[in-house]
Amino acid sequence: MQMKGAATIGLVGLLTAGCTGGGETSALVFDTAATTMPDRSAVSQTAAETVTAARPLNPAPVLSDGNELPHGEKQQSTQPVTLHDPAAAAPAHSQSTTGLASHKPAITQIPELAKAADDEQAWERPPLIDSRLTEAQLTQADMSDSAPGQDTTDNLGEIAQKANNPISDAWLLITQNDTTLIGGDAIDGTEVANVTKFQPVISAPVLDGDWNFVVRPVLQLSSLPFDSDVGDLLGASPNDIVADDSLSQIAANPLGRTTGLGDTVLLTLLGPNTSDGWIYAGGATQIFPTASDDILGQGKWQAGPAVLLARLGNDYGGFGIEHFNIGVLPQHWWSYAGDDDRDSTNQSDIQYFINWKATPTQLIGMTPNISINWNADGGFNDKVALPVGLGFIGLFRIGKLPIRWGVEGQYYLTGPDELRRDANFRFFIAPIVPNLFK
Numbered sequence: 001m002q003m004k005g006a007a008t009i010g011l012v013g014l015l016t017a018g019c020t021g022g023g024e025t026s027a028l029v030f031d032t033a034a035t036t037m038p039d040r041s042a043v044s045q046t047a048a049e050t051v052t053a054a055r056p057l058n059p060a061p062v063l064s065d066g067n068e069l070p071h072g073e074k075q076q077s078t079q080p081v082t083l084h085d086p087a088a089a090a091p092a093h094s095q096s097t098t099g100l101a102s103h104k105p106a107i108t109q110i111p112e113l114a115k116a117a118d119d120e121q122a123w124e125r126p127p128l129i130d131s132r133l134t135e136a137q138l139t140q141a142d143m144s145d146s147a148p149g150q151d152t153t154d155n156l157g158e159i160a161q162k163a164n165n166p167i168s169d170a171w172l173l174i175t176q177n178d179t180t181l182i183g184g185d186a187i188d189g190t191e192v193a194n195v196t197k198f199q200p201v202i203s204a205p206v207l208d209g210d211w212n213f214v215v216r217p218v219l220q221l222s223s224l225p226f227d228s229d230v231g232d233l234l235g236a237s238p239n240d241i242v243a244d245d246s247l248s249q250i251a252a253n254p255l256g257r258t259t260g261l262g263d264t265v266l267l268t269l270l271g272p273n274t275s276d277g278w279i280y281a282g283g284a285t286q287i288f289p290t291a292s293d294d295i296l297g298q299g300k301w302q303a304g305p306a307v308l309l310a311r312l313g314n315d316y317g318g319f320g321i322e323h324f325n326i327g328v329l330p331q332h333w334w335s336y337a338g339d340d341d342r343d344s345t346n347q348s349d350i351q352y353f354i355n356w357k358a359t360p361t362q363l364i365g366m367t368p369n370i371s372i373n374w375n376a377d378g379g380f381n382d383k384v385a386l387p388v389g390l391g392f393i394g395l396f397r398i399g400k401l402p403i404r405w406g407v408e409g410q411y412y413l414t415g416p417d418e419l420r421r422d423a424n425f426r427f428f429i430a431p432i433v434p435n436l437f438k
Contacts, residue, residue: 157360231294235341
């Protein structure tokens with residue numbers, strides 16, 4: 001494939017600049033607290049121990065409602081009951097549930113009980129258990145079958161709400177993959193660039209937990225459609241390439257595949273700890289030249305400011321302002337040191353998000369990254385890569401571990417005609433782990 005040297009350098013710059021941008025901005029908290037209910041068998045045992053066994057007498061007197069006394073009780077009742085002789089089926093006298101010792105006339109109809117009364121060995125019926133308390137305990141026991149170690153839908157909704165906040169008090173281990181289609185007049189057909197980013201979100205409470213300090217390093221594994229020798233062209237002027245045969249051959253046939261580590265980004269933010277309404281934060285962002293090959297990075301130490309401004313809704317399913325999450329996270333970098341043969345940088349990455357809250361745990365919308373190279377020649381289309389997208393973000397669980405995930409397709413509205421990013425396909429997965437600082 002024939003390609004101009006300037007076009008080759010431009011494409012490399014386009015892709016390496018695109019690899020520095022942030023990815024999924026949100027973080028969420030892992031709420032490990034769970035309400036522990038008593039086990040049902042424990043409730044039953046406690047109830048059984050509450051009933052004190054009376055002196056066994058044979059045969060046991062039988063209540064008219066089918067209860068045996070003083071042991072083998074089948075049910076409790078606060079209503080008066082009638083005692084009778086099961087053998088003679090004689091009419092019984094009304095007995096109080098508070099005891100039988102004070103009702104001698106009825107007791108004397110049963111020989112065994114009469115002897116006990118004559119010996120002044122009166123006995124009392126075991127105390128009744130409050131049936132309402134028992135029902136409440138059993139209801140709690142029923143709930144305990146599913147309560148330990150499990151979050152209800154409301155719990156997951158709270159976790160998802162935390163996930164919507166890029167500076168929440170949580171640790172989120174994000175792995176994101178971007179597959180980008182490259183086209184333009186300088187390329188025959190379409191080339192593919194792929195970047196996988198690992199970006200753990202680590203937050204620590206400050207100011208008595210009212211604010212959060214968030215650190216998000218971005219480690220990149222990049223695969224670009226160039227031969228590694230293209231790195232020799234970086235820093236060379238068009239005249240140098242034309243004058244050097246070896247450079248000219250590389251520029252004429254630059255395509256191949258190089259995979260390795262890209263530059264590392266470090267974003268730090270400080271902002272109030274809140275879960276909805278207006279969210280704001282400020283901080284610094286840096287890029288370190290850690291690329292394993294020249295064409296996989298920019299070769300410069302870079303730093304600049306970062307700002308977050310967002311509004312997070314507290315409802316779902318409707319179409320009011322409270323049913324949407326909207327926000328923007330711009331980062332800007334200037335180079336201040338690095339390889340003298342590499343061009344200085346003056347670039348921005350602006351991630352914006354517009355998401356509709358379909359359910360407590362599901363979002364529909366877009367979270368693309370706008371890339372701006374302020375040093376590029378030309379007008380708006382030459383400097384800005386502006387995508388729009390449509391995607392889905394959800395939340396599920398493996399065991400007790402909540403996991404956030406999302407997919408999104410993006411289309412670029414602007415870019416240089418000679419070479420540009422045409423489309424991007426993004427997927428991320430983010431396990432949520434406990435915050436060790438809480």
